[in-house]
Every structure is written in C-alpha cells, then in structure tokens.
Amino acid sequence: MNQYEALLILDPNFGDSDVENVVKACQKHVEERGGKVLDQQRLGKKPLGYTMKKHREGQVVVCNIELPANKANDLVRAFRLEEKILKANFFSQASVNVRIKK
DSSP states (O other): EEEEEEEEOOOOOOHHHHHHHHHHHHHHHHHHHHHHEEEEEEEEEOOOEEEEEEEEEEEEEEEEEEOOGGGGGHHHHHHHHOEEEEEEEEHHHHHHHHHOOO
C-alpha cells in the first residue's frame, strides 16, 4: 500500500453539506479500490491562480490516502470524472517526502 495526497478543488458555491457529500463520494471511490482515507482537511474557499470552469475561487479539500499502487490511476480517473470536482491533483507521498528532505 502506497500513500498519496489528493488535492480537490470544488465549486465555490457549495455549502458545507455539499462539500461533505463530495468528500463522502471520494471516500467511497477510495474504499471501492481497496484503500482508505487516512486524513482529510477542508481548507475552505480559496482564490485560484486562474479561471477554472468560469470560477475564480474554489473550495479546497486535501485528503491523505493509502491505496494499492495498481489502483492509483483508476482513482485519479474516477476523481476527474466526478462532475462536482473542478480539478483533482494526485501526488505520491514518497515524492513529497523526498522534496522536503532536500
């Protein structure tokens, strides 16, 4: 099992309940692929560096995930197909830790 970090940018007009529903859907995607969500942080509404689907702001959620390596690409695809997610970035924790140590 490898550890990953998923950065999800959601529609800025979502309320707390909408964000919670999207996070639960993402947890379901992870669990269907044999993984688990270790931690999640809701960072709230943040300004974006550029316009995404006609939005200049987005609700930001960061999830730390443990997942088998052969299921990572499938999970990325599932996140990107989720209509309520404006953008999904997926990082390997190993590469993040290497960058910090330098």
